[in-house]
Amino acid sequence: MTDQGTENLNLPHWPQFDDKERAGVLRALEQGQWWRITGSEVDAFEEEFGEYHGASHTLAVTNGTHALELALEVLGVGPGTEVIVPAFTFISSSQAAQRLGAVAVPVDVEPETYCIDVVAAEAAVTDRTRAIMPVHMAGHLADMDALSKLSTATGVPLVQDAAHAHGARWKGKRVGELGSIAAFSFQNGKLMTAGEGGAVLFPDAALYEQAFLRHSCGRPREDRSYLHRTSGSNFRLNEFSAAVLRAQLSRLDAQIDTREQRWPLLAGLLAEIPGVTPQGRDARVDRNPYYMAMFRIPGLREQERNQLVDELVARGVPAFAAFRAIYRCDAFWERAAPMETIDDIARRCPNTEEIFRDSIWLHHRTLLGTEEQMHRVAEILAEVVARR
Numbered sequence: 001m002t003d004q005g006t007e008n009l010n011l012p013h014w015p016q017f018d019d020k021e022r023a024g025v026l027r028a029l030e031q032g033q034w035w036r037i038t039g040s041e042v043d044a045f046e047e048e049f050g051e052y053h054g055a056s057h058t059l060a061v062t063n064g065t066h067a068l069e070l071a072l073e074v075l076g077v078g079p080g081t082e083v084i085v086p087a088f089t090f091i092s093s094s095q096a097a098q099r100l101g102a103v104a105v106p107v108d109v110e111p112e113t114y115c116i117d118v119v120a121a122e123a124a125v126t127d128r129t130r131a132i133m134p135v136h137m138a139g140h141l142a143d144m145d146a147l148s149k150l151s152t153a154t155g156v157p158l159v160q161d162a163a164h165a166h167g168a169r170w171k172g173k174r175v176g177e178l179g180s181i182a183a184f185s186f187q188n189g190k191l192m193t194a195g196e197g198g199a200v201l202f203p204d205a206a207l208y209e210q211a212f213l214r215h216s217c218g219r220p221r222e223d224r225s226y227l228h229r230t231s232g233s234n235f236r237l238n239e240f241s242a243a244v245l246r247a248q249l250s251r252l253d254a255q256i257d258t259r260e261q262r263w264p265l266l267a268g269l270l271a272e273i274p275g276v277t278p279q280g281r282d283a284r285v286d287r288n289p290y291y292m293a294m295f296r297i298p299g300l301r302e303q304e305r306n307q308l309v310d311e312l313v314a315r316g317v318p319a320f321a322a323f324r325a326i327y328r329c330d331a332f333w334e335r336a337a338p339m340e341t342i343d344d345i346a347r348r349c350p351n352t353e354e355i356f357r358d359s360i361w362l363h364h365r366t367l368l369g370t371e372e373q374m375h376r377v378a379e380i381l382a383e384v385v386a387r388r
């Protein structure tokens with residue numbers, strides 16, 4: 001019985017590519033210019049990605065972590081400042097702030113959407129707060145109405161960590177139309193990928209110009225006399241990656257359509273399994289790209305959860321344990337200045353304390369499978385859960 005499903009399940013692979021990516025790589029190669037300053041692929045990708053998300057200014061960068069760092073840097077995040085982040089996220093959200101010498105302040109998430117709890121975020125604002133970073137967990141947009149209100153009331157800008165949210169929409173608005181900076185990742189597992197890569201959408205030209213300088217060692221675009229106007233680093237995306245990303249973008253909408261069709265089916269089947277609760281969906285999210293198919297088994301201990309994940313993987317289901325609460329990672333404390341302890345933070349993050357131990361996510365390629373495969377995945381999970 002154990003490995004029965006493995007060879008039959010046969011879900012789609014990730015990443016996906018075809019002649020479009022092949023042509024793109026060759027086009028970049030034969031262009032004979034392999035960096036963005038003299039090539040045209042990065043420029044073209046920025047234009048296409050920005051237009052797709054309704055953003056007026058878009059900057060491609062080396063990866064999603066750098067995208068967050070750059071976004072925070074142009075907002076003045078540095079030593080003596082604080083950035084509010086959800087406690088349940090991939091570590092880059094907090095590492096980006098810490099790398100700039102700022103204090104990352106973790107706050108709790110909501111129990112159904114796993115996105116930042118806006119009331120908790122509000123309570124954490126101080127006169128040192130320079131940014132609030134909602135993470136659109138698994139593709140589900142954080143409550144952008146409440147966050148925008150909080151941002152306006154406090155004067156603290158938002159930086160959307162949109163590493164999971166390519167193509168998402170909130171009440172008809174695309175990520176670039178929500179009035180704040182948004183940072184994306186194109187790492188190998190993300191919804192579109194060149195292996196590595198990132199992008200930042202800016203709501204205005206001034207922030208974009210600052211970011212352009214800082215992502216290219218402070219150098220203006222047309223500079224030929226080593227005029228380094230700001231401090232910075234090299235976060236430039238290369239031409240090959242941009243060519244691949246242009247091809248990936250052209251496929252994104254059709255893939256989101258498929259996942260949007262599969263998730264209600266899979267979530268419905270998962271919800272029928274005793275003890276299993278799929279990630280909820282706020283009705284104001286009218287397009288969810290479903291970076292992860294997430295669910296909780298409330299009450300599960302971390303060990304049991306990890307064992308379930310192992311069993312699912314053995315049955316051919318691409319399952320993963322959820323992100324560890326960031327304040328429970330050694331990395332968080334290496335750069336932490338707060339006078340707080342793990343217990344202090346855990347006490348104010350009761351939902352995170354449960355979710356990081358009792359939730360499981362399935363790779364988004366699962367949701368690119370057939371309806372029949374959704375039934376198979378749910379059957380396997382039901383068997384594995386029933387046997388524990």
Ligand SMILES: *Cc1c(COP(=O)(O)O)cnc(C)c1O
Pocket residue numbers: 063064065066089090092093135161163164184185186187196197198
């Ligand atoms: C993947 C990811 C990042 C970082 O992106 P990289 O391109 O891997 O640096 C940041 N935040 C979240 C939530 C992510 O999942």
